Amino acid sequence: MxxxxxxxxxxxxxxxxxxxxxxxxxxxxxxxxxxxxxxxxxxxxxxxxxxxxxxxxxxxxxxxxxxxxxxxxxxxxxxxxxxxxxxxxxxxxxxxxxxxxxxxxxxxxxxxxxxxxxxxxxxxxxxxxxxxxxxxxxxIDGLTEIPNRRRFDELLEAEWLRARRNSTPIAVLLMDIDSFKLFNDNYGHTEGDDCLRATAAALANALRRPADFVARYGGEEFVAIVPEATEDAAVALAEKMRAAVEALQVPHEYSEVASVVTLSVGVAATVPSLERTPEQLIQTADEALYKAKQAGRNRVVSTQC
Ligand SMILES: Nc1nc2c(ncn2[C@@H]2O[C@H](COP(=O)(O)OP(=O)(O)OP(=O)(O)O)[C@@H](O)[C@H]2O)c(=O)[nH]1
CATH class of the missing domain: 3.40.50.2300 (Response regulator)
Structure with a gap:
């Protein structure tokens, strides 16, 4: 079969x-x-x-x-x-x-x-x-084997246009591993790479619907596109992804926030219109991520675009 x-x-x-x-x-x-x-x-x-x-x-x-x-x-x-x-x-x-x-x-x-x-x-x-x-x-990103930034850029453009046509919401989640420099500095680059691979797999596993998508955005940053998700639904998924990384229980005794590797997530949701661009959605998610870092890391912060 x-x-x-x-x-x-x-x-x-x-x-x-x-x-x-x-x-x-x-x-x-x-x-x-x-x-x-x-x-x-x-x-x-x-x-x-x-x-x-x-x-x-x-x-x-x-x-x-x-x-x-x-x-x-x-x-x-x-x-x-x-x-x-x-x-x-x-x-x-x-x-x-x-x-x-x-x-x-x-x-x-x-x-x-x-x-x-x-x-x-x-x-x-x-x-x-x-x-x-x-x-x-x-x-595909060579290290983590999940989609890369290039694929993200292309897909976001397509999903943005689709959402605009259908007047449906779309959300972007920008995610960043907390204190990853300290992880690399203390455990070494090879362990750092293993951590990135495990994180990528956990994030990909946390996706719920076929249209949901996660990519490596660069360095220790990941990004997800969640089509047809209201802000609440996107936050729920972001929380699931944050928890999935924490549940890996990768020891990080040098972290500023926990004894294991954790993730901060910025969420931005919108219903696309002609006045807005996908870049603004990423920018808003980036601002939310910055707030999550400022507020103590290992958390989800959301902003309406
Ligand atoms: N091992 C490994 N490390 C990487 C890779 N890409 C980026 N990094 C490391 O990721 C770290 C990112 O550090 P920062 O941007 O300072 O952020 P941070 O230490 O996570 O701090 P916060 O984000 O503020 O919690 C740097 O040490 C980079 O060298 C990679 O492909 N492999």
């Missing part, structure tokens, strides 16, 4: 069940195949928790045509990296150019040659896997 779950998935989108059947028969020995006879359903599958690795997309479909499906796929951060291959009876060069300009990686005209389709699918999937790996490496 687990091998099935991890198997590469191809989504076939065609309003003609007979076309789907033909392609599915050829692909299913090697890939896990999902199918859709409508563009709307294809979009849902593409942004689901179990998205495909490649989409074979028909152009001529009633209601939403393949070009529109492709356009929407490429606009959504959750599906924009999923390769789209058009398989279509529309065989003019203008049609092909339009498909490729919309962001499709390939354009195959009907009647197609099945071995060629299979070979192209294989090549595009190999490329997609390599891109996924590269993206992971670019966005």
């Amino acid at each position: 687990s091998s099935l779950i991890t198997k590469t998935t191809v989504l076939i989108v065609d309003d003609e069940p007979i076309n789907i059947k033909l392609l599915a028969q050829a692909l299913s020995p090697r890939y896990r195949v999902k199918t859709s006879t409508s563009g709307e359903k294809a979009l849902q599958i593409a942004i689901s928790d179990d998205p495909p690795d490649l989409i074979l997309l028909d152009v001529l479909m009633p209601e939403m045509d393949g070009y529109e499906v492709c356009r929407q796929l490429k606009q959504d951060a959750r599906s924009k990296n999923t390769p789209v291959v058009f398989i279509t009876g529309k065989n003019s060069s203008e049609d092909e150019a339009r498909g490729l300009e919309l962001g499709a990686v390939d354009y195959i005209t009907k009647p197609f040659n099945l071995p060629i389709v299979m070979a192209r699918v294989k090549n595009h999937i190999a490329l997609k896997k390599k891109n996924d790996l590269l993206e992971q490496l670019v966005f």
